Amino acid sequence: MKRAAVRASSRKLAPRASPGSGGDAAIRAYHVSKSYTAGSFALHDVSLEVGRGEFVFLTGPSGAGKTTLLKLLFAAEQQSEGQIVVLGRNIARLGERAVPELRRRVGVVFQDFKLLPRRTVEENVGMALDVVGTPRREARAKVFAVLKQLGLQHRRHHHPLALSGGEQQRVAIARALVNEPQILLADEPTGNLDPELTVEIMDLIASAATRGTTVLVATHELGLVSRYGKRTLRLEAGRVVEDSRPRGVVR
Amino acid sequence: MKRVAARVVYFGRTALRGLVASPVTSVVAVATIGTSLVLVGAFALLLFNMEGLLERFGGNLHVTAYLEVGLAQERQRELAATARTVEGVAEVRLVTEAEALERFRTGVARGAAFLEGLDENPLPASLEITLVPERQSAEGMRIATASLQGLAGVDDLASGQDWVEGYLRAVALVRGLGLGIGVILVLATLLIVANTIRLAVVARSDELEILALVGASRGFVSVPFLLEGLLQGLAGGLLALLLLFGLFHLVLPGLAFGLELLLGGAVPAFFSTGQALALVIGGALLGVIGSGAALLGGLRA
Ligand SMILES: Nc1ncnc2c1ncn2[C@@H]1O[C@H](COP(=O)(O)OP(=O)(O)OP(=O)(O)O)[C@@H](O)[C@H]1O
Ligand SMILES: [Mg+2]
Numbered sequence: 001m002k003r004a005a006v007r008a009s010s011r012k013l014a015p016r017a018s019p020g021s022g023g024d025a026a027i028r029a030y031h032v033s034k035s036y037t038a039g040s041f042a043l044h045d046v047s048l049e050v051g052r053g054e055f056v057f058l059t060g061p062s063g064a065g066k067t068t069l070l071k072l073l074f075a076a077e078q079q080s081e082g083q084i085v086v087l088g089r090n091i092a093r094l095g096e097r098a099v100p101e102l103r104r105r106v107g108v109v110f111q112d113f114k115l116l117p118r119r120t121v122e123e124n125v126g127m128a129l130d131v132v133g134t135p136r137r138e139a140r141a142k143v144f145a146v147l148k149q150l151g152l153q154h155r156r157h158h159h160p161l162a163l164s165g166g167e168q169q170r171v172a173i174a175r176a177l178v179n180e181p182q183i184l185l186a187d188e189p190t191g192n193l194d195p196e197l198t199v200e201i202m203d204l205i206a207s208a209a210t211r212g213t214t215v216l217v218a219t220h221e222l223g224l225v226s227r228y229g230k231r232t233l234r235l236e237a238g239r240v241v242e243d244s245r246p247r248g249v250v251r
Numbered sequence: 252m253k254r255v256a257a258r259v260v261y262f263g264r265t266a267l268r269g270l271v272a273s274p275v276t277s278v279v280a281v282a283t284i285g286t287s288l289v290l291v292g293a294f295a296l297l298l299f300n301m302e303g304l305l306e307r308f309g310g311n312l313h314v315t316a317y318l319e320v321g322l323a324q325e326r327q328r329e330l331a332a333t334a335r336t337v338e339g340v341a342e343v344r345l346v347t348e349a350e351a352l353e354r355f356r357t358g359v360a361r362g363a364a365f366l367e368g369l370d371e372n373p374l375p376a377s378l379e380i381t382l383v384p385e386r387q388s389a390e391g392m393r394i395a396t397a398s399l400q401g402l403a404g405v406d407d408l409a410s411g412q413d414w415v416e417g418y419l420r421a422v423a424l425v426r427g428l429g430l431g432i433g434v435i436l437v438l439a440t441l442l443i444v445a446n447t448i449r450l451a452v453v454a455r456s457d458e459l460e461i462l463a464l465v466g467a468s469r470g471f472v473s474v475p476f477l478l479e480g481l482l483q484g485l486a487g488g489l490l491a492l493l494l495l496f497g498l499f500h501l502v503l504p505g506l507a508f509g510l511e512l513l514l515g516g517a518v519p520a521f522f523s524t525g526q527a528l529a530l531v532i533g534g535a536l537l538g539v540i541g542s543g544a545a546l547l548g549g550l551r552a
Contacts, residue, residue, distance in 0.1 A: 116458055127461060136260065
């Protein structure tokens with residue numbers, strides 16, 4: 001208790017998210033900029049820190065840079081300036097071998113699911129385990145467990161196109177979670193779904209955070225954000241314009 | 252260990268899935284590899300047989316020095332002794348007039364009848380000269396004959412030199428032609444295999460994107476494509492071997508005349524086991540190198 005208080009106060013003094021601070025942070029960005037074309041910035045001087053096990057919404061209007069920020073975090077793009085440390089690794093300095101290793105510890109979910117239509121649900125989820133060479137028997141058990149957790153175990157031999165949108169997104173979430181990643185990134189995961197399904201999917205994603213996974217969800221559905229009352233980072237034109245932590249919760 | 256096994260199973264399954272997913276392109280690739288290997292293999296077969304022939308006859312190459320008529324036996328023996336001292340000569344055998352006649356009578360079926368009406372022996376004495384192994388070539392023979400030519404008492408020299416030279420030229424021609432055609436065919440085949448794999452990469456781009464997202468390394472993604480190329484190459488190589496074997500046994504008898512010219516009536520031989528294996532491995536290499544080239548060209552997912 002005492003420790004937490006000290007930490008909270010020291011955080012006020014130190015510049016937020018400077019390298020070296022918050023050793024237990026899952027994600028730290030320090031003056032990060034990204035420009036795809038010379039002269040215009042998709043991200044501009046962004047500094048932020050996300051602690052392990054934290055759940056954070058990323059909001060902002062279209063073109064604000066939400067997708068860009070997520071892409072930097074799983075090394076799908078490289079920042080133009082600044083430093084990013086994910087799970088203790090400086091991702092600008094990751095070699096060709098280290099990128100896949102990072103991605104095995106970071107699950108990603110997209111608006112368009114990205115499932116293979118000719119593979120069964122079980123095979124789609126299993127791809128994340130194929131990559132790490134999980135033995136077949138163990139892989140089956142893991143896939144079954146994660147599908148059960150998402151309420152999809154009875155669908156494991158179906159093909160994605162035979163499933164509803166919500167079910168398809170659950171398959172994608174299962175694939176992102178089956179390797180027990182330390183971070184889960186979701187880019188508009190409910191963008192293609194009906195409102196009822198939206199809540200259902202978001203609940204599943206939030207529950208990952210309660211099990212210790214750091215979760216970052218990009219969305220522009222503000223109603224959703226207020227419903228969960230979680231920390232929210234608001235981007236506008238590539239800058240963080242607001243970092244609101246729910247009142248009464250001091251981490 | 253279990254992880255390695257899981258990987259191997261995954262690679263095999265993915266490669267097979269790739270082959271089955273686009274059967275037409277796979278068959279075209281196998282047929283292409285097979286066809287070019289049949290052509291290259293046919294040239295190799297011809298070349299091996301011609302070279303084999305040369306080797307077999309090479310060991311029997313003699314120079315025959317016909318002696319002037321009327322030399323005394325003693326002088327003939329002296330000449331034989333002198334010939335033995337010529338560099339490159341391994342062995343000299345004197346064949347006297349009488350022996351030559353005897354040989355002619357018994358050796359040639361019609362020889363006896365031919366000689367009926369003759370009172371005198373028309374055949375000269377000769378020296379049968381065998382060269383040391385290092386000299387049993389057109390060049391070696393040329394040197395030896397030049398030295399022997401100068402011996403007093405030698406009337407004429409006969410050797411297989413002209414024949415050997417002509418044959419060596421033919422072998423060189425076949426080798427050059429085969430090499431040239433082989434290089435062109437190999438390059439064309441590599442291009443076609445590379446293109447097949449490129450198509451497979453494009454067809455699987457969605458899968459590759461997802462694999463990259465879940466943390467697949469470049470190597471992990473590449474192996475199934477290399478394996479796919481390898482399987483196509485193996486199939487092409489086996490197909491070529493089968494076709495060559497069929498052609499060898501079905502078509503060759505019909506080409507007896509042409510073969511007679513090239514091989515002088517020697518019985519043509521098929522590939523040895525090692526050579527057959529090399530053909531199949533060659534196919535596999537074509538497949539792997541072709542798909543490797545395709546992957547170097549672009550696995551940017
Ligand atoms: N690959 C790219 N090449 C060039 N410009 C890009 C690229 N990706 C994004 N941008 C630009 O960067 C800016 C931020 O885009 P980004 O996709 O990160 O926004 P976003 O917040 O995810 O928007 P949305 O809510 O519409 O998904 C935009 O101006 C966009 O046009
Ligand atoms: Mg976006």
